[in-house]
Amino acid sequence: MASMTTPRLPFLPARTRSAVAATSSSSPSSPLPRRSIKCSSSTNANSAPLPSTSRQPRAPVADGVGSADLNGLRAPPIPVADSPLPAYRDPHGLPRPLTSADLMESSGEGLKVAYQGFPGAYSEAAAKKAYPNCQTVPCEHFDTAFQAVQNWIVDRAVLPLENTLGGSIHRNYDLLLRHELHIVGEVRLAVRHCLLANRGVKIGNLRNVISHPQALAQCEHTLTELGIEHRQAVDDTAGAAKLVAEQMLQDTGAVASSLAAELYGLDILAENIQGRKSQCHPFYDACSGTYYTSG
């Protein structure tokens, strides 16, 4: 086979190697093909300047043997380093240098982002909005999320610092100072609350509703109109949905997102039950890193 007679050509891509093999097979007496080299200042991939070492003047090369006759002594064969391959086309698949464009990357590919709550919480949706391709990491409490960033368990944490009704969430400002982390971005998320319950449960069966205190406050008007008397606060909206589902509660509903309904197998009894059509909440991204804005 032609490729078996082709000498080892370092730094040549397969396509070039087979072209060389074809040339050498046409003149079987030459183990090394003669190749014409074009020097050019163009940046075109196929005509990029040759590496400086290959442009040094050389002793005449004996035809077909790749070695030079110097003062009657036969020099060792000269390795074929005069490939027209530009430096940036590395056939060995070595990593390419990081560019400033990479640093601006905000898709979150490869990032771990902490949020407070269970999967399906609005904070998770905010993290996904900020970094669509990130891996989200649920945390039990706000300080767990801060600690996770500080201990390098995650790269970022996306946390609410303000509520439309409640205003600033002082606890998170306090944690921000205590953990010496920075705010590197902001994302705004439209919060659309749903009333969720177990399959078959009707609004008329509900006596209680559980959720995050802010979500309960935002839906107070609708919940009263629906005739649901009791409220109970829990740590996050998705946690409320999970509790209703796991305990198969028949007289208790949860205020949470439509994603939480899907994740915990609950029915949506009412949609968009917050006071306004939607509430836009700012979430902040705590870490030391690149600044981004979104939303």
Ligand SMILES: O=C(O)C(=O)C[C@]1(C(=O)O)C=C[C@@H](O)C=C1
């Ligand atoms: O409980 C959640 O799902 C959260 O992400 C937290 C949070 C908040 O504190 O701002 C987010 C939006 C809701 O209105 C209520 C709670």
